[in-house]
Amino acid sequence: MHTHDWITTPLTAALVRGALELERTEHGGLLPHRLPARARAQCVDPQLALAESQPSGVRLAFRTRATAVELDTLPTKRVYVGAPPRPDGVYELLVDGRPHARAEARGGHTLTIDLATGATEHRPGRPATLRFTGLPDRAKDVEIWLPHNETTELVALRTDAPVEPVPDRGRAVWLHHGSSISHGSDAAGPSTTWPALAASRGGVELINLGLGGSALLDPFTARAMRDTPADLISVKIGINLVNSDLMRLRAFTPAVHGFLDTLREGHPTAPLLVVSPLYCPLHEDTPGPAAFDLGALGEGKLRFRATGDPAERAAGKLTLTVIRDELARIVRQRAADDPHLHYLDGRALYGESDYAELPLPDELHPDAAAHRRIGERFAELAFAPNGPLAARTA
Structure with a gap:
């Protein structure tokens, strides 16, 4: 496939499930939050700030005939001083509720944490591109579950066919x-x-x-x-x-x-x-x-x-x-x-x-x-x- 075949779909709340708030970042991306700004302003605990920004249960959800999907993300990797390296966060793509593929994003920001002293250091990084291919060529519900344990900024979504929000299935x-x-x-x-x-x-x-x-x-x-x-x-x-x-x-x-x-x-x-x-x-x-x-x-x-x-x-x-x-x-x-x-x-x-x-x-x-x-x-x-x-x- 040539790059001119890609359709870029704006990332909006209509395509995101499981977040309580989406913060528009300086790069124009979306940072999912699991607590709203009013709640975050009432507690300065760094542990809470880290936890609520990690998108556990947050997923992109859309309906499409696309057979290939690209997602640009900007993850924040955690490094604990003296501890073994943490595995990269996992992105999982599901088709009609069934697992289809897994991927990891390299690069991104790095947050170094010293467990003994509590000191932290943040080093900025660059976005990564995830590519999922071989999706069935039919209308289907696609979900991309974001890493549950890795702060993830959504930067861009590209597909080889148009995307629309998943219709309401009436689920509780x-x-x-x-x-x-x-x-x-x-x-x-x-x-x-x-x-x-x-x-x-x-x-x-x-x-x-x-x-x-x-x-x-x-x-x-x-x-x-x-x-x-x-x-x-x-x-x-x-x-x-x-x-x-x-x-x-x-x-x-x-x-x-x-x-x-x-x-x-x-x-x-x-x-x-x-x-x-x-x-x-x-x-x-x-x-x-x-x-x-x-x-x-x-x-x-x-x-x-x-x-x-x-x-x-x-x-x-x-x-x-x-x-x-x-x-x-x-x-x-x-x-x-x-x-x-x-x-x-x-x-x-x-x-x-x-x-x-x-x-x-x-x-x-x-x-x-x-x-x-x-x-x-x-x-x-x-x-x-x-x-x-x-x-x-x-």
């Missing part, structure tokens, strides 16, 4: 919030994070607000969810509150109520599922904060350890066991007045026997096989005909 929108596990840490690719797998099996449209390290009951996240159109909502609460050691039980209980109250302001009757933490031996009965295991880092491995003292539970320090018990109690209390509120024990998704079979490689995050299991189980439990998120998936 599922809005989910959680930690780095929901964000997709250690999944094989963006369409195989556990929420993406669950959404595919449940036949729903995913908006994934899994924010690595940042599922902290932040009021601005609750307001962003309140203001986002959605049919089905889930919130996975717990692990980040323990491993950041951010609050005690006295603050936790009203913060959960406040978060749920805010969600209900915008979605008074939507099915709402509260999910407690997955099984994680590190923090089942030992409070945080979690810390990098510097001994493992010295061997080129990334591993975490708990630094709290189990005796501190008496003073209100949080553990996963404490949080599960309290979340179950809160949901029971509220469900008396809210028949669309439900609770799911995270150990039903990944429990002690799963840890024995598919252990957490760094003691916190599931691997690709565990993501698949969690996604399949969530779909079975939540999206089943009699499940808590079934009411509006038809």
